[in-house]
Amino acid sequence: MLAFLTSWLADAPITAVPYALAALGLIISERSGVLNLTAEGLMLVGALTGVGSCLTFDGHPGLALVVAMVSASCVSLLFAGLVVVLRVNQVIAGLSVVFFCQGLTGLVGTLANWQNKHIEGMAHLAIWPFSEIPVIGRIFFMQDPVVYLTVVIFFLVNYWLSSTMMGLRIRSVGENPAAADAAGISVALHRVLAIVLGSSLIGLAGGYISVVNVKLWVTGMTGGRGWIAVALVVFARWAPWPALWGALLFGCIEAVIPHIAAAGIRVPQYLMMMTPYLATIAVMIWVGATQRVGSSEPGALGQPHVREERR
Amino acid sequence: MHDSSALSSTGETASPPAAGRSRFVLDVRQSLPAWKQSLFLAVSLGLGLALSVAILWVAGISPIDLAGELAGVFNADSLRGVLVQAAPLMLVGLAASLAFRIGFWNLGLDGQMVFGGIFAGAISIYQIGPPSTRLLLMGIAAAVGGSLWCLLAGFLKLRFRVNEIIATLLLNYVAVYFLFHLLYGAWQDAKTAFPQSTPFQPFERLTDLGYGINSGLLIAIVAILAAAWLIHYSRIGFYMRFISANPSMAKVVGIPIRAVTLWTVAISGACAGLAGFVNVASQEGRLTESYADGYVFSGVLIAFLSRNDPIVVAVVGFLIAVLFITGQTLQVFYQIPFTMVQMIEAIIVMSVASSEFFIRHRIRWIR
Numbered sequence: 001m002l003a004f005l006t007s008w009l010a011d012a013p014i015t016a017v018p019y020a021l022a023a024l025g026l027i028i029s030e031r032s033g034v035l036n037l038t039a040e041g042l043m044l045v046g047a048l049t050g051v052g053s054c055l056t057f058d059g060h061p062g063l064a065l066v067v068a069m070v071s072a073s074c075v076s077l078l079f080a081g082l083v084v085v086l087r088v089n090q091v092i093a094g095l096s097v098v099f100f101c102q103g104l105t106g107l108v109g110t111l112a113n114w115q116n117k118h119i120e121g122m123a124h125l126a127i128w129p130f131s132e133i134p135v136i137g138r139i140f141f142m143q144d145p146v147v148y149l150t151v152v153i154f155f156l157v158n159y160w161l162s163s164t165m166m167g168l169r170i171r172s173v174g175e176n177p178a179a180a181d182a183a184g185i186s187v188a189l190h191r192v193l194a195i196v197l198g199s200s201l202i203g204l205a206g207g208y209i210s211v212v213n214v215k216l217w218v219t220g221m222t223g224g225r226g227w228i229a230v231a232l233v234v235f236a237r238w239a240p241w242p243a244l245w246g247a248l249l250f251g252c253i254e255a256v257i258p259h260i261a262a263a264g265i266r267v268p269q270y271l272m273m274m275t276p277y278l279a280t281i282a283v284m285i286w287v288g289a290t291q292r293v294g295s296s297e298p299g300a301l302g303q304p305h306v307r308e309e310r311r
Numbered sequence: 312m313h314d315s316s317a318l319s320s321t322g323e324t325a326s327p328p329a330a331g332r333s334r335f336v337l338d339v340r341q342s343l344p345a346w347k348q349s350l351f352l353a354v355s356l357g358l359g360l361a362l363s364v365a366i367l368w369v370a371g372i373s374p375i376d377l378a379g380e381l382a383g384v385f386n387a388d389s390l391r392g393v394l395v396q397a398a399p400l401m402l403v404g405l406a407a408s409l410a411f412r413i414g415f416w417n418l419g420l421d422g423q424m425v426f427g428g429i430f431a432g433a434i435s436i437y438q439i440g441p442p443s444t445r446l447l448l449m450g451i452a453a454a455v456g457g458s459l460w461c462l463l464a465g466f467l468k469l470r471f472r473v474n475e476i477i478a479t480l481l482l483n484y485v486a487v488y489f490l491f492h493l494l495y496g497a498w499q500d501a502k503t504a505f506p507q508s509t510p511f512q513p514f515e516r517l518t519d520l521g522y523g524i525n526s527g528l529l530i531a532i533v534a535i536l537a538a539a540w541l542i543h544y545s546r547i548g549f550y551m552r553f554i555s556a557n558p559s560m561a562k563v564v565g566i567p568i569r570a571v572t573l574w575t576v577a578i579s580g581a582c583a584g585l586a587g588f589v590n591v592a593s594q595e596g597r598l599t600e601s602y603a604d605g606y607v608f609s610g611v612l613i614a615f616l617s618r619n620d621p622i623v624v625a626v627v628g629f630l631i632a633v634l635f636i637t638g639q640t641l642q643v644f645y646q647i648p649f650t651m652v653q654m655i656e657a658i659i660v661m662s663v664a665s666s667e668f669f670i671r672h673r674i675r676w677i678r
Contacts, residue, residue, distance in 0.1 A: 037476070078661075082661060082664065086664075086665045086668040087668055087672075088661075088664040088665060088668065091416060091476065092611075092615065092664055093664065095418070095608065095611060095660075096657040096660045096661045096664070097657070098657075099608040099653045099654070099656065100653075100654055100657035100658065102650055102653055102654075103650040103651055103652070103653040103654025103656075103657065104366075106648045106651070106654075107366075107370060107647065107651050110646070110647075110648045111370055111371070219648065224480070224483075224484045227477060227480045227481055228481070230476075230477055231474075231477045234474065234477070268492055268496070269492075269495075270488045270489070270491040270492035270495065270496075271488070271489075271492055273488050274484070274489070277481040277482070277484045277485050278485060280477070280481055281473065281478060281481055281482070284467075284471070284473040284474070284477060284478065285471045285473055287473075288467075288470075288471035288472040288473050289471055306337060306339065306672070307337065
């Protein structure tokens, strides 16, 4: 039983990291007032380019993750152009980008022949004296570097959003773009910035799935994790730390599935694979049933800003 | 240039800008002549299609080959395939457009198609009803199945304020895994090792009516005509227009918003369920893993391009069917993955959506 718990909880951070990073990236973008549904597509872009750079260059996983971040940011410029410059409906634009990325990654992955090619991945980091502690050492002090990096990123982004001038401007653009505009803050610039920075984290989330966790590329491999991240943002009420706890919860739920099968408990495989999605819906029901709607939602979420337009 | 520039006098042009601050200014147009609107639309659609052709060129299909494949779609044999393919596309487009009319983002078209197929398949597999009415029963069951799956998301939205975008998208995955559960388990055809159900009986298949027209297309056209009547002439259609035009006013004057929403959601789901039925009963002849793959964004695209008008849905659905058949040809002869179709669909939506910006706004350079 203890062995089961240890191996399960030791795997939970690995499944939680993509949710956490993607949700954080979405939070940055949505705090600037841009309803962002692109996570599923940008994660695929990150996952594909991460594996692609591993196979093309000499396979350094750190470089692969940087490539994943940069490529997702580049693709997000398309989304930024659509919603910030061209004021396209943000739901339509987000969906288009997701399906564009699904098609493009499928095409590139097949043409470049990156499909199902195994890569080296990233070694675990044992933080020595602590990693020898039974149970706790395995769970907390023997993870790959990105798990620890994720915590650092959360600290940095939380500080950046809540305590710096840039963070304040991004939030003001999301709450009341007209007032921010009148105060001399460029709405377009800050929204593009928030989208691009947030998307780099989403790309990192996707790259982590393929490069560190699964260690290969399969078409459509994110399997709806981007949509779960969108739900996680609502669950977290657009605040970074609750998103991390929510991601850990989903990480635990997803990580338990292979362990139950490995422990020899006979459950229908495909019904088990539904659990992350059903859990997400359950969490959304809980949010809707217990919390006031719109209380912490960014004020201008989903509304394009046109200076002279009447509303 | 255009008289709508008068509107800009409310903003910053009221006070002359300081010297040296030359910049772009965005004006809201009041109106634009129809031919200009069409011009903007055509130019951006052309750019989008050019981009698609360019991507395919990079992928190894020269524009001449592509034109050849596209022309090949219109010979008699392929045209039959297009007409068979058009039926489910029209139905999902109709499903999306009905839901979008009241602002319900039904992105669960895949899942509703899956449940339509599963319900129809259940009638076939458990041999419910006499052979003469079996097909009718399967169609009704499919509509009910899709409708219930969609109503689940509608109920979650109305009762628990769960965002329907997230709910419907996640329910797609649940539905597909449920289908896998059946096809790798209880419903698997014992004769094959593939995840497929046993083939339907001949009287459980949608057959050709002659002239290469499949009866699936007839279902789609009847559904479209019914939807057109519903939207333009029925009471619920009037309510739907009222709710989308002004929800708070609709509430104040006592329009039963919840009932109208639930009915619309149910009808939308029923259309998607019928699309699943048409796919399994005409093309596949059995339940397979992938009979609902790639339809959700096609539905969104068709609804978006047709501006939620049922009659236009039929036209756009036919055009997207041409795209689908071309995509299948490219998949077979050039090893281009079928997801390419989704990419082109996304490019089309992006370019058309962008054209609306230029239709509604005017950009001026101020010195």
